[in-house]
Amino acid sequence: MNEITQPILRAPAAPESWFQFATRHRAGIASLVVLIFPLVMPFTALAVNILIYGLYALGFNLVFGYLGLLSFGHAALFGTGAYLCGIAIVHFALPWFVAIALGILGGLMMALLIGVLAIRTRGIYFAMVTMALSQCVYYLFYQAVDWTGGENGLRGINVRVIDILGVKLNFINPLTRYYVIAGFVIAAFFVLSRILASPFGAVIEAVRENETRARASGYDVTMTRLITFVLSGGFCGLAGALQALHLSIVPIEILHYETSGTVVMVALLGGMGTFFGPMIGAAAFLMLENLVSLWTVHWQLIVGAVFMICVLFFPAGIWGTLISRGKP
Amino acid sequence: MAGLSLNLIALQLFAGLALGAIYVLFAIGLSLIFGMLTVVNFAHGAFYMVGAYVGVYILMLGGNFWICLIAVPLAVGLFGLAVERVLIRPLYGRGIDYPLLLTFGLSYVMVEMVRIAFGKTGYPFDTPEILQGAVNIGVGYFPLYRLFVIGATGAVLLALWLFLEKTSFGLIIRAGARDPQIVRVLGVDVARVWLIVFGIGTAIAGFAGLLAAPLQGVIPEMGGTILAEAFVVTVVGGMGSIGGAVLAGLLVGVVVSMTSLFAPEMGKVSIFALMAVVLIVRPQGFFGRAGLMS
DSSP, X not given: OTGGGOGGGSOSOOOOOHHHHHHHTHXXXXXXXXXXXXXXXXXXXXXXXXXXXXXXXXXXXXXXXXXXXXXXXXXXXXXHHHHHHHXXXXXXXXXXXHHHHXXXXXXXXXXXXXXXXXTTXXXXXXXXXHHHHHHHHHHHHHHOHHHHOGGGOEEOOOOOEEEETTEEEETTSHHHHHHHHHHHHHHHHHXXXXXXXXXXXXXXXXXXXXHHHXXXXXXXXXXXXXXXXXXXXXXXXXXXXXXXXXXXXXXXXXXXXXXXXXXXXXXXXXXXXOSSHHHHHHHHHHHHHHHHHHHOSOHHHHHHHHHHHHHHHXXXXXXXXXXXXXXO | OHHHHHHXXXXXXXXXXXXXXXXXXXXXXXXXXXXXXXXXXXXXXXXXXXXXXXXXXXXXXXXXXXXXXXXXXXXXXXXXXXXXXXXXXXXTTSOTHHHHHXXXXXXXXXXXXXXXXXXXXXXXXXXXXXXXXXXXOSXXXXXXXXXXXXXXXXXXXXXXXXXHHHSHHHHHHHHHHHOHHHHHXXXXXXXXXXXXHHHHHHHXXXXXXXXXXXXXXXXXXXXXXXXXXXXXXXXXXXTTOHHHHHHHHHHHHHHHHHHHHHOGGGHHHHHHHHXXXXXXXXXXXXXXXXXXGO
């Protein structure tokens, strides 16, 4: 696989198109946009939500867009990250960075558990099994009232000051909060970009494009799927942990299957299998939701209809449609 | 004491069968549609919910439960026909995920439409007078309505079996499930067959919703929970297999009901544990064909 991309076999260097440039520096460009975003966006609270949902969709997109498996159970990964981060702070009074690390670990572990079972099935089964298993996680967290607060949610995750190597940041200030969370999101951009650019990233896409060929080439398809699903759980766990810090409460609805559905909508709206798609999808989805809920409580009607139109007419999503025009 | 608890277990078993009957109806519709169209209908729960609300509406207009039994599947089935024709048909041949995603969006729209029309709070749904009370079934008194649910499910299954096995149209459906290409070559309008199968599947979902209404009440979100549980049924029974759906539906109902007897808070979790076991031991389900999985 690597031989093909050896420089010797390449045609003489053509001037780089904007698309190639953007692909090469995707993590940097995305970081830049994230840094500038709150300066052009009047509502910082919405901007924080977009960041967190964008990160959640970024992790989901690794499985949906790059690996080609439709998961309807990502709420379990997102929610476990949020709950573990919250429990670490509320019940054990651990510092914020340990709580976030535990959130990531929670996402990874939950993804491993669900992945081991769900990977045994393929194709259309995957969506059903992941959805059923995440529903099971919902019931388990719902029952564990002592730890999770059950129906009332986990309350009292009060982090006021973020202490980074002696520098104390006021987490109550919306803009400071945005940039603290942005720091984690930017780190995630670079990690994800690195994963996708690695040989393993090429195997992920090879499995999506043609499973039989990937297997014939000697790759362990099942293991590739499992590892990718677990990695996705790490990103979603981080997003969940940040969500817990941001909301200072973990509502039980975070594990509801609508949370899984939302991320499917976000990823498809933005453009599945693209690097910038999830963030763009999160921005479009949350702005639409905010806009529509200004004049009707029935925003789900509009959101559902927009999603159906998207599936019927623009399956490539916003960014996917744009780059299909821009590609040479 | 031992005899009493044996009776209790037997009664709980019957309660599980009644619950399972609803799962069976829900899952055979899902399985029928998947087996023919390879569409996982994520809006199946919404059709189920609409069935219950059509029943509520008919009762509001002054109709009775017996009219509902006929009118609900007809109304929901007709709606299903329209959905297949307008929304799902354009997506055939575009990858297996797209109809799934579309029906997922549709379920949002349907739930929200019902909220607009009937409000967010639910409706109680009275058991029809003639089916109230309990009868002695040998091991104790059992609610008559639950017996009726089991009987009605049996009747639907029998009708469906006769339709699929004994009519020429049923023959086309069975052939189409096996190899749509050959059926098309033989001059059958497969698109029309798919349309009708989707209509039948959704009609049965509406019927299941109506039967469940007196047991659980009617709320706009009632379809979401049963959808996840029906996925368990189809995974356990084997996707696309009607026999598997029947057996697994009853089994899941009994497992929920039995677990609730011994550990009430684990009732819902137990069925997912069942699914996990089946996935490990026999990933294709009881009657699943291995090929369908890929």
